[in-house]
Amino acid sequence: MKPVDQSAAADMFIADVQHERFHDHHLWDLRKGRDQERDQIPEWETLRQLASDIKAHTLTHLADYLEEFERNATANGVQIHWAQDAQEHNRIVGEIFAAHQVKTVIKSKSMLTDECQMRPYLAELGITVIESDLGERIQQLDDDQPPSHIVVPAVHKLRGDVAKLFARTINSDPNNDDPKVLSEAGRQSLRPHFLAADAGMTGANYLIAETGSFVVCTNEGNADISANLPPLHVASVGIEKLIPRIEDLGVFIRLLSRSALGSPITQYTSHFRAPRDGSEMHIVLVDNGRSARLGMADFWTSLKCIRCGACMNTCPVYRRSGGLSYGSVYPGPIGVILNPAIDLHRYRALPYASTMNGSCTSVCPVKINIHEQIYQWRRIISEKQELPLLRRTALDVAAKVLASPALYRRVIAGVDQVSREFPRALIYNPLNAWGLQREIPDAPKATFHQWWAKNRGADHE
Amino acid sequence: MTMTPIAPRVALFVPCFIDASFPEIGVATLQLLERLGCIVEYPFNQTCCGQPLANEGDQKNAAACEALFVQNFAGYDYIVGPSASCIHHVRQHMDAIEQTDEVTQVRTHAYELVEFLHDILQVRDFPWASFPHKVALHNSCTSLRSLQPPLASMSEIRGPAFSKPKELLANVPGIEWVELERADECCGFGGLFSIFEEGVSAKMGYDKVDDQRRAGAEYIVSADMSCLMHQKGCAQRLGYGQKYIHIAQILNGDTV
Structure with missing residues (x-):
């Protein structure tokens, strides 16, 4: 590509x-x-270190904790699926839905399902996925524009943009851009989807190995409705979301929303452990490059990310x-x-x-x-x-100049001379990226090197 | 004034852009170090530490620069340069060449000017200096968040506030500090970022110089002239009156 x-x-x-x-x-x-x-939080920096250490420990014992999670979740009555990559994830989710004759899905925010490009895949199977997070819903209504931020997906839009979009897509008043009115319009348009959905999907912020449970943090409560109204709950989760114990959770909960939005905690911190009577709960554990990343000496710690x-x-x-x-x-x-x-x-x-x-x-x-x-x-x-070739060539030339004192002196003298003698219109040409919006420093009468040679050079020249 | 008993032998490192565009900062650094009792030498065949190449990821091309740097600066008690980002490169990133004892000696003896004055010479008084102006401090990102140890505390981390540049300037009469709204946000220079990502770079620069202007700063002082070169270019293009000065020039009592 x-x-x-x-x-x-x-x-x-x-x-x-x-x-x-x-x-x-x-x-x-x-x-x-x-x-x-x-x-x-006086112990803020200690919390960060603790969170980092817990993640390092978990990631370096990932296989064991994943198996522990699977054992405990299975014992809770949850069905666990393993997906090596995005294709397998989508296929598994599609098969679960096919088995339950699912036609519409109400889904809370999940970066992973976007990573797997799940919505277009399910659309091909005739399954409609409705986003229930307001920001994600705005992006979905806007011709499936991707989210521009992992926590506030429509942050690049002004409320006027949303008013126009909602007028076009859910028949709200185009001239009313009051955020309260807009969110109420969004809520009203979502409600029938919540009620009609055959299945609910969520992601998870944390998988807890010792309990086989998982935790979803939202501010809108949309994950709770998505998970609890329909008779089928499917959660797609990356394997790096594990933490060992329930007591580790507090460290992350204290950090997450403070880091993300400057609020002490998300409005909803929901624990999911087992399916309700008469319903099913599935968790799809997804690798999609994560194990490979774990093997990269310089980059594996990026798996610690809690998506704040x-x-x-x-x-x-x-x-x-x-x-x-x-x-x-x-x-x-x-x-x-x-x-x-x-x-x-x-x-x-x-x-x-x-x-x-x-x-x-x-x-x-x-x-x-x-x-x-x-x-x-x-x-x-x-x-x-x-x-890019142009950039590589520029670096090759720069390296030759910078590694040769004599050539370097000549080039600097030449540049300074051009800067002094050439007319402004020639210097500030469209190829001069520095000069498009900035002034170039005035050329000095002499470089430091020349100054030294003149004033102190007796012993050195 | 506290002085080390034996005059330290210092190699003056004049970063390439200071050599070419701001020689007065090199002169101020030299004079200041001599005033403080250092024996200063200027390795005559120095060019560049290799940072612009290495920051592009171009280790292959950085190697020759780094080798030349080591050839020039090996064996000195102290290598002092008025630029945190260059010293950061030497100390923490100069690994395109084989790590011989000579290379390691150079890398562990390189000091940014402010830290050399503050930590090694431990000088706090500059009786020849005065600067009766409204001044804003610009701490470069490298000096805050990359250089180890940092020159000042950063706004992201919870902990005691400190600033070596401000400590040095504390006894210079006349300075009236003004505070920026976004005191330690990056100004958008970023080395070759300023060329290859020109639009974002200039926008960040414009926002920075707007902030300085709103704060009423007459002068912006920094230990890093590369950021100031970019900010100055932005301010001049916008027709703003604030001026930009390197900390060495104030501490040396230069007339500006």
Whole structure:
């Protein structure tokens, strides 16, 4: 597939001043909210370390904990399925639904089902999946536009956009963009789907090995209705979501919503353990590249991710680019390090869509060294010749110059001379990326090197 | 003023962009170190530490630069450069070449100017300096979140606040600090990011210089001129009046 051009997409996002400004400010507010919540917790940094350590322990004993989870969940009456990749996941889910003559599914938010592109697959089988998370529903109604953020999927839209979209799709008033009115309209349009659905789907934030139960965190309660109204509940979960014990859960619950939205806890933290009488519960445990990632020395810790989105909220590049610019289910800093392992060629530009400023690493509640992994991915991209030819050539030339003191002096003198003597219109040409929106530093009378030679050079020349 | 008893032998590392575009910062660094009793040498065949190449992931091309750097700087007690990102590269990333004893010696003896003044010389008084202006501090991302140990605390982490640059500037009379809304958000320079991701880079830069302007800063001071080069370029294009200055120039008492 063609490489994603994040930079070009970001430029288009920036050109829309109103949207970019709201996006940047709103997400920065979430970051500030996160800082305020952190300030209420004296042991915040200890919690982060603990969460990181629990995940490291679990991931390094993953096979054992997965089997423990399967044993305990099966004993609870839950049916466990194993899917090696996205295709197998979709096939399994399709088969479960076929066995129950399911035609409509009500589904809460799950990044994994997006990762597996499950909705289009089920649509081919004649099964309609309705998203019940408001943000996901907005994105679904907007011609199945992907989510632009893993926690707030429609954050790139203004309320006016939603008013227009809802007017077009669910017959609400196009001139009323009051968020309360809009969410009520969304709720009313969803209600019949909740009642009519043959099956409910959720993801899971945590699988707990010792109990065989799983936990879903939402703010809308939509996962609870999705799971509890229909007679069939299917949960799709990545194998990295495991934690060993129920007592470990508190560490993550305390970190999750504070990191994500700057709220102490999600409105709903729902535990699912066993099917209700007369209903069935299935869990599809999905690998889809996770085991392979676990074997990558520089990148395995990215599996610690609890999908809080804090790295997106704090990322200055993401806030000004919009999540859709990353061309992937996982945008922002975590996407930058997850995606190249999935398709290096397609996502080769993403590790360069970063200033490596490190803010992501420092807000990450499980302490993934995101910006250092970005740096490591660049080495791989360069090694595999995935840098665009023009860029590679520029680096080859720069390297020759920088490694030769004599050539380097001549080039600098030449550049300074051009800068002094050429007319402005020639210097600020369209190929001069620096000069498109910025001034170039004035050329000094002499370089430091020349200054030294003149003033201190007697002993050295 | 606290001084180490024996004059330290310092190799002055003048990063390539300072050599080419901001020689006055190299001069200020040199004069300041000499004023503080250091014996300063300038390895004459130095060019670049290799950071721009290595940050692109291009280890193959970075190797020759790194080898040349080691050839120039091996054997000194201290290598001091006025740029956190370059020193970060030398200390934490310079591994495109074989890690010989000589390379390790260079990597473990490289210091960013502020940390050298603060931690090694432990100087706090600069009696020749004064700076009667409203000043905003820009801490580069590298100096906060990558360099080990960092030059200052960052807003993301819960813990005691500290700032080595502010400690050094604390006794310079006249400075009136102004605070930014987003004090340690990245300004968008990011090395070659500023060229290859020009749109986002410039937008981040514009937001940063807007913040500085709203805060009423006359000067923005930093230990990293590369960020300031980008910010200055943005501010000039927007017609803003704030000025940009390297910490070495203030501490050396340069007239600006």
